[in-house]
Amino acid sequence: MNLQGKKITVHDMTLRDGMHPKRHQMTLEQMASIACGLDAAGVPLIEVTHGDGLGGSSVNYGFPAHSDEEYLSTVIPKMKQAKVSALLLPGIGTVDHLKMAKDLGVHTIRVATHCTEADVSEQHITAARKLEMDTVGFLMMAHMASPEKLVTQAKLMESYGANCVYVTDSAGHMLPDDVTVRLQAVRAALKPETELGFHGHHNLAMGVANSVAAVAAGANRIDAAAAGLGAGAGNTPMEVFIAVCDRMGIQTGVDVFKIQDVAEDLVVPIMDHIIRVDRDSLTLGYAGVYSSFLLFAKRAEKKYGIPAREILVELGRRGMVGGQEDMIEDTALTLSKQRAAVAQAA
Ligand SMILES: C[C@H](O)CC(=O)C(=O)O
Numbered sequence: 001m002n003l004q005g006k007k008i009t010v011h012d013m014t015l016r017d018g019m020h021p022k023r024h025q026m027t028l029e030q031m032a033s034i035a036c037g038l039d040a041a042g043v044p045l046i047e048v049t050h051g052d053g054l055g056g057s058s059v060n061y062g063f064p065a066h067s068d069e070e071y072l073s074t075v076i077p078k079m080k081q082a083k084v085s086a087l088l089l090p091g092i093g094t095v096d097h098l099k100m101a102k103d104l105g106v107h108t109i110r111v112a113t114h115c116t117e118a119d120v121s122e123q124h125i126t127a128a129r130k131l132e133m134d135t136v137g138f139l140m141m142a143h144m145a146s147p148e149k150l151v152t153q154a155k156l157m158e159s160y161g162a163n164c165v166y167v168t169d170s171a172g173h174m175l176p177d178d179v180t181v182r183l184q185a186v187r188a189a190l191k192p193e194t195e196l197g198f199h200g201h202h203n204l205a206m207g208v209a210n211s212v213a214a215v216a217a218g219a220n221r222i223d224a225a226a227a228g229l230g231a232g233a234g235n236t237p238m239e240v241f242i243a244v245c246d247r248m249g250i251q252t253g254v255d256v257f258k259i260q261d262v263a264e265d266l267v268v269p270i271m272d273h274i275i276r277v278d279r280d281s282l283t284l285g286y287a288g289v290y291s292s293f294l295l296f297a298k299r300a301e302k303k304y305g306i307p308a309r310e311i312l313v314e315l316g317r318r319g320m321v322g323g324q325e326d327m328i329e330d331t332a333l334t335l336s337k338q339r340a341a342v343a344q345a346a
């Protein structure tokens, strides 16, 4: 595969997807020092918000240590070259959140929906374009949709005004061929000037390989997180992806050694647990489950005595998607009742 000379934009997820394994408890100092490290390493775009995007602070998704306003207004003034993005899930984030983000200097807004529900993004994409923001549509759990279905959804987002559309492997379930067929189909269907992005999770240890497959299929924006800090087994590890791009001649503008140092010296020390492929995060990828369900399933394991792996397999079987966090506890409860009934009958 010859990708020599291809220019891509790497988009950092450490301070947004990385909020999931931190239970949204990053301090302002941690945010600021990591963002400054990423900026100095040459990362051009950095996402900052609650893990579930603007307005995510809630009983359902978890209360953060600080508000989105506090995080954004701490990070943005410190950036020398990097721009800052914010995620927004319609139904969680509102147009008022969008305006607040714009007023604080957010450059890019990413409007995220389940991969078959792009129609709910219209209001927010239209509003972001009116505000002249870099406007991205973000199709989550993309392994659940065929290439043809993704094409219709990506074209809807484009028709609302998105200047970039992402195919998002929220479950880290895809293999490189799954990425290739989806991204090639979407690339061929969108206008040439509409950018194409890929967001990977490393649950099957495919984050880097999938991201390279995405670039080969025509993606020019790739998400990654320093030391992989993100939901599940984490996002595509940025320092590894940058080193691979460097070897392949893909131009990212990110310094290989500086990004390694950010990962090693700033991000690994703040991890509450080591982000790696273990039996539970691997099960997310294997069973095709939304990566941010991991900690909810671990919590339900403690409460109901059902192993997180069993809960995750059942969530995959039921086809649960982002927004159905309340069903995790419900599923654990059902499994524990079934177990009790079997024990009683024996
Ligand atoms: C709200 C989710 O964490 C968005 C995301 O990063 C994904 O779907 O993956």
Ligand SMILES: [Mn+2]
Residues within 6 Å of the ligand: 017, 170, 199, 201, 230, 231, 291
């Ligand atoms: Mn993610």
